[in-house]
Amino acid sequence: MSKINLVIDHIQVSVESGSTILEAAKKMNIKIPTLCHHEDLCVAGNCRVCMVEQVGSDRLLPSCATPAAEGMEILTNSLKVRNARKSVIELLVSEHRAECTRCYKNGTCELQHLSSEYLIGEDSLIDLVPLKEFTIDYFSPSIIKDDSKCIRCQRCVRSCDQLQNIGALSVAYKGQKMKIASFFEKPMYEVVCTNCGQCVNRCPTGALIERNYIDEVWSAINDPQKHLVVQTAPAVRIALGEALGMEPGKIVTGKMVAALRRLGFDSVLDTDFSADLTIIEEGNELLQRLKGALVDKDPNVKLPMTTSCSPGWIKYIEHMYPQLLGNVSTAKSPQQMFGALAKTYYANKINVEPENMVSVSVMPCTAKKYEANRPEMHSSGYKDVDLVLTTRELARMIQQAGIDFLALENEEYDSIMGMSTGAAVIFGATGGVMEAALRTAYEVVTGRDVPFDGLNILPVRGMEEVKEASIKIENPLPAWAFLDGVELKTCVAHGLANAKKVMDRVVKGEANYHFIEIMACPGGCLGGGGQPIPTNKEIREKRTRAIYEEDAGKPIRKSHENPEVIKIYDEFLVKPLGHKSHELLHTSYTERNRY
Amino acid sequence: MPKKNLKRLDLIFKNELDGEQILEKTIKRSKQDIINDLIISGLKGRGGAGYPTGLKWKLAGESEGDMKYVICNADEGEPGTFKDREILTQVPMKVLIGMAVCAKVIGAHQGFIYLRGEYKFLLDNLNEVIDDFHVLLNKIGFDFRVKVFLGSGAYICGEESALFESMEGHRGEPRNKPPYPTQSGYRKMPTVINNVETLAHTYSIFKYGPDKFKDLGVQDSRGSKVFSVSGDTPTPGIYELEFGMSLQKFVEDFGDGDAKAVQVGGASGFCVPRKKFGRTVIGYQGKLTGESLPTGGSMMIFNSSRSMYNVLHNYLEFFVEESCGQCTPCRVGTQQLLLGIEAVKRGERPSEYLDKLLKLAENMRVTAKCGLGQSVANSFSSIVENFKEEMIY
Numbered sequence: 001m002s003k004i005n006l007v008i009d010h011i012q013v014s015v016e017s018g019s020t021i022l023e024a025a026k027k028m029n030i031k032i033p034t035l036c037h038h039e040d041l042c043v044a045g046n047c048r049v050c051m052v053e054q055v056g057s058d059r060l061l062p063s064c065a066t067p068a069a070e071g072m073e074i075l076t077n078s079l080k081v082r083n084a085r086k087s088v089i090e091l092l093v094s095e096h097r098a099e100c101t102r103c104y105k106n107g108t109c110e111l112q113h114l115s116s117e118y119l120i121g122e123d124s125l126i127d128l129v130p131l132k133e134f135t136i137d138y139f140s141p142s143i144i145k146d147d148s149k150c151i152r153c154q155r156c157v158r159s160c161d162q163l164q165n166i167g168a169l170s171v172a173y174k175g176q177k178m179k180i181a182s183f184f185e186k187p188m189y190e191v192v193c194t195n196c197g198q199c200v201n202r203c204p205t206g207a208l209i210e211r212n213y214i215d216e217v218w219s220a221i222n223d224p225q226k227h228l229v230v231q232t233a234p235a236v237r238i239a240l241g242e243a244l245g246m247e248p249g250k251i252v253t254g255k256m257v258a259a260l261r262r263l264g265f266d267s268v269l270d271t272d273f274s275a276d277l278t279i280i281e282e283g284n285e286l287l288q289r290l291k292g293a294l295v296d297k298d299p300n301v302k303l304p305m306t307t308s309c310s311p312g313w314i315k316y317i318e319h320m321y322p323q324l325l326g327n328v329s330t331a332k333s334p335q336q337m338f339g340a341l342a343k344t345y346y347a348n349k350i351n352v353e354p355e356n357m358v359s360v361s362v363m364p365c366t367a368k369k370y371e372a373n374r375p376e377m378h379s380s381g382y383k384d385v386d387l388v389l390t391t392r393e394l395a396r397m398i399q400q401a402g403i404d405f406l407a408l409e410n411e412e413y414d415s416i417m418g419m420s421t422g423a424a425v426i427f428g429a430t431g432g433v434m435e436a437a438l439r440t441a442y443e444v445v446t447g448r449d450v451p452f453d454g455l456n457i458l459p460v461r462g463m464e465e466v467k468e469a470s471i472k473i474e475n476p477l478p479a480w481a482f483l484d485g486v487e488l489k490t491c492v493a494h495g496l497a498n499a500k501k502v503m504d505r506v507v508k509g510e511a512n513y514h515f516i517e518i519m520a521c522p523g524g525c526l527g528g529g530g531q532p533i534p535t536n537k538e539i540r541e542k543r544t545r546a547i548y549e550e551d552a553g554k555p556i557r558k559s560h561e562n563p564e565v566i567k568i569y570d571e572f573l574v575k576p577l578g579h580k581s582h583e584l585l586h587t588s589y590t591e592r593n594r595y
Numbered sequence: 596m597p598k599k600n601l602k603r604l605d606l607i608f609k610n611e612l613d614g615e616q617i618l619e620k621t622i623k624r625s626k627q628d629i630i631n632d633l634i635i636s637g638l639k640g641r642g643g644a645g646y647p648t649g650l651k652w653k654l655a656g657e658s659e660g661d662m663k664y665v666i667c668n669a670d671e672g673e674p675g676t677f678k679d680r681e682i683l684t685q686v687p688m689k690v691l692i693g694m695a696v697c698a699k700v701i702g703a704h705q706g707f708i709y710l711r712g713e714y715k716f717l718l719d720n721l722n723e724v725i726d727d728f729h730v731l732l733n734k735i736g737f738d739f740r741v742k743v744f745l746g747s748g749a750y751i752c753g754e755e756s757a758l759f760e761s762m763e764g765h766r767g768e769p770r771n772k773p774p775y776p777t778q779s780g781y782r783k784m785p786t787v788i789n790n791v792e793t794l795a796h797t798y799s800i801f802k803y804g805p806d807k808f809k810d811l812g813v814q815d816s817r818g819s820k821v822f823s824v825s826g827d828t829p830t831p832g833i834y835e836l837e838f839g840m841s842l843q844k845f846v847e848d849f850g851d852g853d854a855k856a857v858q859v860g861g862a863s864g865f866c867v868p869r870k871k872f873g874r875t876v877i878g879y880q881g882k883l884t885g886e887s888l889p890t891g892g893s894m895m896i897f898n899s900s901r902s903m904y905n906v907l908h909n910y911l912e913f914f915v916e917e918s919c920g921q922c923t924p925c926r927v928g929t930q931q932l933l934l935g936i937e938a939v940k941r942g943e944r945p946s947e948y949l950d951k952l953l954k955l956a957e958n959m960r961v962t963a964k965c966g967l968g969q970s971v972a973n974s975f976s977s978i979v980e981n982f983k984e985e986m987i988y
Contacts, residue, residue, distance in 0.1 A: 048922050
């Protein structure tokens with residue numbers, strides 16, 4: 001690639017052709033403030049905070065949107081630039097309901113940060129907020145949209161459109177009325193929104209935030225009548241540290257368990273346990289479908305089968321491909337399997353009445369909040385999961401409790417339903433469910449380990465948008481003789497824009513896969529909408545490495561070898577896809593409209 | 596009718612029936628010759644920005660693209676401008692021939708006229724002319740087609756990249772530049788987008804040669820210009836005048852004898868007070884008329900009965916509504932300017948607040964994404980600076 005030479009702040013720099021001025025400056029460790037810019041998204045160039053001066057040019061240039069050109073002389077800190085930036089920040093503050101001390105994003109708001117950096121004073125412009133009517137949409141169990149705090153940077157619009165290919169949020173009206181709106185300005189829960197929270201992850205202010213249940217959890221903890229059970233999703237343990245001052249990619253499982261105990265949870269358990277269980281149920285469902293298709297030639301058997309653990313994906317397919325709902329595994333997500341078992345099997349074990357149990361989950365996800373509130377999620381006879389916290393909310397609770405997280409000694413999960421395998425941990429990364437399922441399914445069928453070095457099925461790992469892998473089944477056990485020579489074809493996609501690519505091929509009959517894993521969020525759950533902010537490719541890659549590190553360090557790495565899983569089938573569930581399983585661990589889906 | 600010493604012209608509106616010969620003759624010439632003629636003529640874009648037309652065609656011709664497009668910008672939305680409407684009514688064939696020659700030069704086969712939504716009443720007539728034009732093209736064997744695309748009423752869609760977005764079915768929002776339309780325009784393909792009047796002028800250049808055109812006007816502002824004269828004038832209307840006249844002469848001819856200010860270039864242009872009439876020349880060189888966004892040539896005369904506060908208020912209300920809302924300086928800045936002058940007028944803010952607003956306008960000029968937000972400062976600053984007392988009292 002050819003190089004471009006330019007001068008930034010009187011220093012010569014050489015960058016690759018196609019780089020923006022912002023990227024060139026970053027290379028020189030010059031920080032140019034940005035708001036609408038986000039590494040995961042296309043360039044917008046609409047906030048005008050990142051303006052720089054080109055020597056000899058009257059107007060300033062948006063550094064995020066201007067390609068570096070040969071011979072350019074750029075000033076990033078001239079008086080003209082500072083005045084312009086301050087003016088733009090002042091304008092944004094004037095249309096932003098800047099009640100910072102009462103804002104959920106207080107301390108983490110990018111506008112607040114810039115306004116403090118540029119010393120925006122009180123004797124500023126006219127406050128536009130009282131002059132307008134704003135809508136605050138707090139009807140969704142997952143996401144709150146507060147237009148009075150919106151600075152129209154359109155990061156949410158681009159997240160929803162580019163990463164997820166949904167367009168639940170878009171720009172409406174023009175001029176002073178211009179706003180970010182849902183379809184016909186309906187509440188978020190009524191439109192085609194998957195609750196994935198990618199918009200929340202990228203909103204620079206408090207305009208899009210998760211609905212938090214922190215106070216509800218504290219109240220429950222404070223209630224002596226209640227037994228609090230908490231489960232933690234695989235991707236929380238590798239990201240929680242970020243929200244508490246640690247570098248991305250640190251595994252904090254032991255500290256998190258210790259913190260949860262100190263917060264006052266009575267049973268600190270692990271969603272990873274039910275992730276292992278998901279593999280057993282889902283893996284057996286796949287084998288059953290394969291048998292139905294290949295042996296019984298049953299035309300009603302739907303293949304490819306898709307995973308069902310990502311609630312964003314479930315809501316998406318319900319809206320966008322309702323004709324394919326029969327292809328979705330009926331296995332509940334690990335969160336909901338856990339919830340159903342907590343108030344039945346576990347309550348019985350520890351001798352607690354289920355009505356006195358409060359089941360809390362900590363998830364990397366905002367869609368899990370919606371999932372827990374689905375009407376069908378009452379298999380235990382009670383609401384299976386009462387309250388869902390995001391990774392961010394848990395971090396906030398740890399801060400509120402005054403716990404010095406970094407100083408905590410590692411602790412172990414409680415037993416039972418606290419034990420898990422490496423296969424469960426990798427649920428948090430794109431390709432992880434596929435890898436876990438293959439580790440189990442292959443062994444069930446052949447009696448041997450998957451033919452990959454160290455059980456690491458590398459073709460399904462990594463950040464490639466759509467990944468494909470196939471395993472040829474040879475010399476199966478007698479019961480699975482019909483699979484001899486069958487090449488099991490799989491596909492993995494993360495981010496709903498990529499899911500769409502795969503599903504469009506399924507609709508057209510061009511995809512001859514047997515099993516498809518879809519995660520709604522980029523990178524899988526580790527890039528979920530409830531994870532610490534900021535997020536970008538580099539951070540997600542660090543989290544991914546941590547997940548596979550955790551897997552590699554586990555003594556057991558195959559779901560079907562989890563002793564607690566074996567035990568629960570012996571004592572309670574009897575067999576995969578059995579009567580009890582269907583009652584507690586499987587679900588059904590709802591056809592929804594596209595509009 | 597005014598009778599004084601302004602050089603009146605009748606080039607554009609002259610009904611010439613030799614379109615077929617001119618087109619046939621011109622498209623036989625080499626691309627380079629046509630471009631050279633345009634460059635020699637000194638023709639600059641009549642939409643207001645004043646980009647040299649020959650250079651624009653040359654760049655689009657040199658750009659690579661599977662398709663190329665010629666677009667006539669007839670989204671004439673600048674307050675006080677109505678000359679393109681007249682050109683499209685009187686001499687649409689000249690515009691179409693200009694488009695066809697451009698198509699030949701750059702290698703396009705499809706052209707569009709982006710017609711302002713409010714000009715829908717021109718549509719039937721225009722389509723009839725286009726049908727005749729297509730017959731003519733068939734006759735001479737030139738593969739080019741023109742379609743009319745009707746706008747929906749947003750001022751911002753006159754901005755060329757917002758216009759492309761609008762044509763592509765998106766929100767009419769300006770794009771980041773670079774890339775410029777000659778590299779990446781409609782459907783991201785190399786595109787020439789010219790104002791109606793610019794294209795009509797090319798016809799005269801092809802017919803009479805570049806030197807005739809160049810003889811008109813003054814240095815850097817060559818040729819004639821169609822002006823839309825409105826406001827406090829006994830003779831409102833459309834006039835083709837030579838570039839280079841002083842505002843003094845203009846007011847003597849068109850004013851009602853009591854002109855205190857002329858707004859040159861519409862809401863996004865500059866306001867010139869009486870004391871500066873003599874020093875102000877109309878043309879690109881003099882900066883005036885050079886800054887207006889979607890179209891040039893609006894001349895609004897205000898006499899001493901007018902409140903310049905009301906004039907500015909009216910312009911700002913227009914911008915507050917017509918900003919696309921995308922970039923901060925324009926969306927919020929226009930609101931702040933409007934509310935700001937209201938607050939000063941009501942005494943809620945001190946008169947010094949106007950200085951803060953002037954600085955804000957200047958910052959908008961250097962930071963806004965497109966010509967709309969950049970040019971709000973033109974009218975704001977020139978009115979506030981020249982008529983400060985009227986803003987306060």
